[in-house]
Amino acid sequence: MTTTTTDAQLSFRRPSGVRTVKNGLATVYVSIATLLAVIPLVWVLYTVITKGLQLILSSNWWLQSQRGITPRRDGGGAYHAIVGTVEMALICAAIAVPLGIMGAILLIEYAKGTKVARAVSFMVDILSGIPSIVAALFIYALFITIFGFGRSAIAVSCALVLLMLPVVLRSTEEMLKLVPQELREASYALGVPKWKTILRIVIPTAFGGIMTGVMLGLARVMGETAPLLILVSYAVGINFSPTSDTMGALPTMINAGRDQPPQMPGYERVWAAALTLIIIVMLLNLLARGIARASKLKEK
Numbered sequence: 001m002t003t004t005t006t007d008a009q010l011s012f013r014r015p016s017g018v019r020t021v022k023n024g025l026a027t028v029y030v031s032i033a034t035l036l037a038v039i040p041l042v043w044v045l046y047t048v049i050t051k052g053l054q055l056i057l058s059s060n061w062w063l064q065s066q067r068g069i070t071p072r073r074d075g076g077g078a079y080h081a082i083v084g085t086v087e088m089a090l091i092c093a094a095i096a097v098p099l100g101i102m103g104a105i106l107l108i109e110y111a112k113g114t115k116v117a118r119a120v121s122f123m124v125d126i127l128s129g130i131p132s133i134v135a136a137l138f139i140y141a142l143f144i145t146i147f148g149f150g151r152s153a154i155a156v157s158c159a160l161v162l163l164m165l166p167v168v169l170r171s172t173e174e175m176l177k178l179v180p181q182e183l184r185e186a187s188y189a190l191g192v193p194k195w196k197t198i199l200r201i202v203i204p205t206a207f208g209g210i211m212t213g214v215m216l217g218l219a220r221v222m223g224e225t226a227p228l229l230i231l232v233s234y235a236v237g238i239n240f241s242p243t244s245d246t247m248g249a250l251p252t253m254i255n256a257g258r259d260q261p262p263q264m265p266g267y268e269r270v271w272a273a274a275l276t277l278i279i280i281v282m283l284l285n286l287l288a289r290g291i292a293r294a295s296k297l298k299e300k
Helices: 002-010 018-056 059-063 079-110 115-128 132-146 153-178 181-189 194-205 207-221 226-231 250-256 265-299
Strands: none
Touching: 018 059, 018 265, 059 079, 079 115, 079 153, 079 194, 079 207, 079 250, 079 265, 115 153, 132 153, 132 226, 153 207, 153 226, 181 194, 194 207, 207 265, 226 250, 250 265
């Protein structure tokens, strides 16, 4: 008798009445919201792929620049723009990644709960909401107007640092929070100094998540256009010098040809440049996922 009563109490019945209606409506609303979010994404990807795929399948697209190529002339490639985009992104990462990681370590490991940590977190929140054009204007006013430096790819990278730094710092901060406190305490119990615990225990444990944040930060800044328009001139030829006042980049290559009519060869090159930028960003995201997965497998 007791067993039968217990089974009856533990039986799970499908909700009925008002609960069923609410559950059905919620499911419908979520499905519609997901569909509305996916449709523009698929539409954009389909448009870019169909209009730009033909050019990027050519080896010339990856090996040649636009030097000597006019909007009415076929040929040329995006090698100069790819080199410029990657070069400025690497300079930006070389500055933003150490600052972001060290800032996160300060907030979590040394100044947690203090006034300094709250002030830094507040400033990072403000910095994460600054538009890219404001960051570019700040660098222009500081480096060019006040210090007298010229326009250059390095100035663009400095503006991109202001956009990438909050992403890296916040992602690193969240990853460090996920590291179990027991690991730190076990290391301290063995007499390991705090700085060595952070370097040998905490950071390797959170390495996968930190690298994911770095890659996402790079993907976020590589498509920015405003700093490029303000701080450097667009070059149609290959240029490896970051101190030059001209540098090719995929966003400015798109901007330079955006007013081309559809019947011109330059119109197709704009779509191919957009598809190239999407591919680079996608590869960065896949690399971030791969690093995170490899880190998890290593932990297991």
